[in-house]
Structure formats: structure tokens, C-alpha cells
Amino acid sequence: MRLSFIKMHGLGNDFVILDGRGAELPRLSEAQIRALADRHRGIGFDQLIVLAPSDAADFAMRIHNADGGEVGACGNASRAVAVLHGKPAQVETAGGLIAVRPGDGQAEVAMGQPRFEWPDIPLAYAMDTRDMPVGWDMLERPGAVNVGNPHVVFFVDNDVADVPLDRLGPEIEHDPMFPDRINVNVAQIVSREAIVLRVWERGAGLTLACGTGACATAAVAYRRGLVDAQVSVTLPGGTLIIRHDEGGGLHMAGPAQESYRGTFDLDDFS
Numbered sequence: 001m002r003l004s005f006i007k008m009h010g011l012g013n014d015f016v017i018l019d020g021r022g023a024e025l026p027r028l029s030e031a032q033i034r035a036l037a038d039r040h041r042g043i044g045f046d047q048l049i050v051l052a053p054s055d056a057a058d059f060a061m062r063i064h065n066a067d068g069g070e071v072g073a074c075g076n077a078s079r080a081v082a083v084l085h086g087k088p089a090q091v092e093t094a095g096g097l098i099a100v101r102p103g104d105g106q107a108e109v110a111m112g113q114p115r116f117e118w119p120d121i122p123l124a125y126a127m128d129t130r131d132m133p134v135g136w137d138m139l140e141r142p143g144a145v146n147v148g149n150p151h152v153v154f155f156v157d158n159d160v161a162d163v164p165l166d167r168l169g170p171e172i173e174h175d176p177m178f179p180d181r182i183n184v185n186v187a188q189i190v191s192r193e194a195i196v197l198r199v200w201e202r203g204a205g206l207t208l209a210c211g212t213g214a215c216a217t218a219a220v221a222y223r224r225g226l227v228d229a230q231v232s233v234t235l236p237g238g239t240l241i242i243r244h245d246e247g248g249g250l251h252m253a254g255p256a257q258e259s260y261r262g263t264f265d266l267d268d269f270s
């Protein structure tokens with residue numbers, strides 16, 4: 001079966017988007033998604049995004065990591081889908097309802113309320129998620145938060161580039177403390193208005209940017225009183241602006257672009 005796709009990215013975090021808003025698409029298996037995600041034998045992406053009709057919102061966005069797993073949120077893809085849709089919309093995701101507003105080559109997303117209770121992350125047992133008494137090598141005493149997907153956030157005093165995240169990321173992602181696994185964020189607080197961040201993404205590995213990681217890191221830092229309500233978060237791929245509204249809701253703003261359009265034969269990836 002021949003399928004059309006749109007290739008997009010947000011600060012280099014890249015997506016293949018299958019647009020099923022008008023016509024029902026076949027459900028891809030995890031093996032097919034992994035094969036499509038392969039950057040040598042497939043098309044290559046960090047996440048596969050499948051759009052579909054929704055009874056609860058303007059449309060639904062299903063999010064699959066490169067490892068094939070379906071997850072609840074993807075901040076950079078939310079901006080990409082906003083630019084693709086071309087007008088403000090409510091979008092249904094497995095992690096809840098989000099509101100997107102496109103601009104010229106950029107978009108804003110209202111991500112909803114961060115959740116900090118240990119069962120909501122989830123953690124395998126009760127723990128203070130503000131300042132967790134755990135550590136892996138030089139990474140210790142993180143905060144945890146769910147922003148539609150689960151994140152653990154470590155703060156370091158030195159350059160985040162010095163942290164061996166390629167080794168520690170998978171070790172932390174798969175720790176039994178995190179029953180649904182976890183996205184791993186390593187951040188340096190530059191000032192009350194600026195954070196530098198690197199992310200090991202659950203199911204995708206090191207990415208150039210992670211929108212929910214930027215939201216999660218800003219939320220954990222704000223909860224600790226380390227940053228103001230609005231903060232810039234600079235990742236290897238570029239900078240996002242994260243803002244807490246008066247009710248504590250999270251808003252993210254940043255670029256998103258289309259790269260190219262193409263087709264593939266699903267039978268080649270079965």
C-alpha cells in the first residue's frame with residue numbers, strides 16, 4: 001500500500017507525519033515503525049506522527065517513538081502539526097488535550113498543567129518528586145514531572161556537554177524506578193531567564209531538541225524557585241520559550257518547518 005507523508009522538524013527533532021484527518025489510514029505495527037525510522041534502510045525520524053479525526057478535538061495526533069512505542073506527548077511535533085494545519089486548533093493526544101496556534105514558521109502550544117505526584121509520573125514507589133534522593137554517577141537529586149509524558153530532570157553546574165548522556169541516558173531510561181521508562185533531561189541554569197538543556201529521549205535517544213523536555217525542565221526549575229515564569233531553553237538544535245501562566249499551565253513557543261513530502265510503499269517495511 002502506497003502512503004504519502006510530510007517530513008517536518010522542530011529545531012532538528014524530526015518527524016514523519018501521516019495525515020489521516022481526511023481518510024482512515026492503516027495501523028502500522030511497531031516493527032514497521034522501527035523499520036521506517038531507520039536512518040539507513042528507512043526514511044528516518046525521531047517520531048512518527050499519525051493525524052486522525054477526533055470526537056473530542058479538531059483532530060487527534062498519535063505519537064510513536066522511533067522504537068515503535070506509542071506515547072502521550074511530543075512538543076516539537078505539536079508545533080509542526082500546528083504549522084501544517086495552518087490555523088489554531090485543539091488537538092487530542094494520548095497525554096491529554098493541547099491547544100496549538102501557528103504563526104509564520106513557528107507555533108505556540110498550550111501544553112496544560114504539569115503533574116508532579118509520584119503516581120502521575122509514574123514512579124514505582126512513593127517519593128518526593130521535587131528533589132529525589134537518587135543518583136547515577138554525577139547526576140543526582142533530580143526532579144520528576146509528567147507533561148503528557150514522563151520526564152526526570154537533573155541540574156548540573158558544569159557544561160551539559162560534559163555529561164556522558166549517551167551512557168547514562170539509557171541506564172536511567174530503563175531503571176525499574178520508572179515503570180513506563182522516562183525521558184532524561186540534563187540542564188544548566190544560566191540565569192533566572194535562561195536554561196541550557198540536553199535530552200536523552202525515551203524510545204528515540206539523543207535528539208537535537210525535545211519540546212516536552214524543555215517544558216519539563218522549566219516546570220521543575222520553576223517549582224524549585226530557580227527561574228522566572230518565562231524562561232528560554234536552549235538545546236543543541238536551538239531555543240524554545242517556555243512560559244507558566246497564572247494558573248501554572250505551561251506554554252511553549254518556537255519554530256517548526258516542513259522539510260519535504262514523499263511517498264513510500266508500506267509493503268517494503270512489513
Ligand SMILES: N[C@H](CCC[C@H](N)C(=O)O)C(=O)O
Nearest residue numbers: 074075076149201202211212
Ligand atoms: N520521547 C518522548 C516523545 C517525544 C518527545 C519529544 N520529541 C518532544 O518534542 O517533546 C517520549 O517517549 O515521551
